[in-house]
Amino acid sequence: MSDEIFEKSVKKILDPKITEIEKINGRLYINVNSRELLKCLSMLKSNGFISLTDCFAAYTKDTKEKISIYYQLHNYELEESIFVVTCIVVNEVALSVTPLFQNANWYEREIFDIFDVRFKGHPNLRKILTHD
Numbered sequence: 001m002s003d004e005i006f007e008k009s010v011k012k013i014l015d016p017k018i019t020e021i022e023k024i025n026g027r028l029y030i031n032v033n034s035r036e037l038l039k040c041l042s043m044l045k046s047n048g049f050i051s052l053t054d055c056f057a058a059y060t061k062d063t064k065e066k067i068s069i070y071y072q073l074h075n076y077e078l079e080e081s082i083f084v085v086t087c088i089v090v091n092e093v094a095l096s097v098t099p100l101f102q103n104a105n106w107y108e109r110e111i112f113d114i115f116d117v118r119f120k121g122h123p124n125l126r127k128i129l130t131h132d
Helices: 003-014 034-046 104-115
Strands: 018-024 027-032 051-059 066-075 080-089
Touching: 003 018, 003 027, 003 034, 027 034, 034 066, 034 080, 051 104
Parallel strands: 027 080
Antiparallel strands: 018 027, 051 066, 066 080
């Protein structure tokens, strides 16, 4: 599948939930509102993006008052990966994606441990890397 067709098909699945879409180093980055995250990930999962291969957070490049959370999904049939990105304000509670992807459990615990992001609905949110 060509990059252009792939991007159009992803836009068709998620539109109008996408706030921004860009291609960086050949990878598609889709920014979505945090309130729409679970719905977007669910829609992508039902369209073949069945694997959460990575999840991480970083402070936004312009300020340390916001945190971007990146979810990398993979579609094995298409051999394509995409990043779904959502941004939250520091101390805002994020929604856990563990109901959709069980392996998000550890990723979210790491983000909680390092960035102190709380995930609503997480089954076992406790520190795993650092101690108080």
